[in-house]
Amino acid sequence: MMLDRILAFIMLIGLSPVFIVVLLLIIFDDGLPVFFIQKRVGVNYSYFRLYKFRTMRKNTPNVATHLLENPDKYILKVGGVLRKLSLDELPNLLNIIKGDMVFVGPRPALYNQDDLMRLRIDAGVAHLKPGLTGWAQINGRDEISLEEKVALEKEYLEKKNFLFDVKIFFLTFTSAFFKKEGVSH
Numbered sequence: 001m002m003l004d005r006i007l008a009f010i011m012l013i014g015l016s017p018v019f020i021v022v023l024l025l026i027i028f029d030d031g032l033p034v035f036f037i038q039k040r041v042g043v044n045y046s047y048f049r050l051y052k053f054r055t056m057r058k059n060t061p062n063v064a065t066h067l068l069e070n071p072d073k074y075i076l077k078v079g080g081v082l083r084k085l086s087l088d089e090l091p092n093l094l095n096i097i098k099g100d101m102v103f104v105g106p107r108p109a110l111y112n113q114d115d116l117m118r119l120r121i122d123a124g125v126a127h128l129k130p131g132l133t134g135w136a137q138i139n140g141r142d143e144i145s146l147e148e149k150v151a152l153e154k155e156y157l158e159k160k161n162f163l164f165d166v167k168i169f170f171l172t173f174t175s176a177f178f179k180k181e182g183v184s185h
Contacts, residue, residue: 004103008096015090022053022087025078030057035091038062040108041117043129048100050108051091055079064110066142086172092132104165105131106153119150125157133172141175 012019026034033054040050056065060074068074075083082088095101101108108130109116120126135156136149144152156164 001102004096005099007103008093012093012097015093018087019090022078022082022090026054026076029076029078030054036088039111040130041111041113042100042108044127045117045121047111048095048098048108050100051094053082053088053091055082055088064113089132096132100129101131102129103132104134104156104168105129106134106156107131107137116146116150119146120153123150123154123157125150125153128153128157133168135168138168138171138175 023034036052036054036056038050038052039047042048055076056074056079057076061068065071079088092101096103105128106120106125109120117126134153136144136152139152140148156168
């Protein structure tokens with residue numbers, strides 16, 4: 001959607017001071033690179049490269065955080081704060097500008113999350129473009145099961161409209177900055 005791309009570009013410019021601070025914090029903590037780039041599932045099971053600020057050490061195995069034996073030993077000093085405030089997701093704005101993502105939709109699955117994608121296909125939500133935030137994100141994030149997540153994504157699909165997207169977008173800030181819950185690492 002062109003509106004998403006324009007808004008993402010404006011936000012990228014407006015948030016550039018935050019980008020610079022985060023970039024410097026990561027460099028001072030663990031050097032370059034500052035971005036974590038990972039293969040993710042896009043619309044209709046296509047793949048794209050997702051950009052995030054790196055929150056884990058360079059030697060971290062490339063698996064979901066919850067699959068690591070001791071995730072805390074890999075998280076950068078600044079990484080926990082970036083994750084709790086969802087600042088690690090700011091580079092997703094680049095994905096929105098590229099057209100890989102939109103602001104509101106299901107969060108993009110990891111390339112190897114076949115269980116999640118199977119549920120999304122069955123629920124009819126796999127054709128939605130992945131989003132920076134979504135209905136499942138503000139209703140539990142990492143604390144809900146895959147089945148609950150997909151049920152919320154299906155609910156989003158059924159209610160999807162501009163005002164609902166605006167509501168989700170603004171509730172994201174409340175969820176990320178005031179509740180600080182729902183993030184397991």
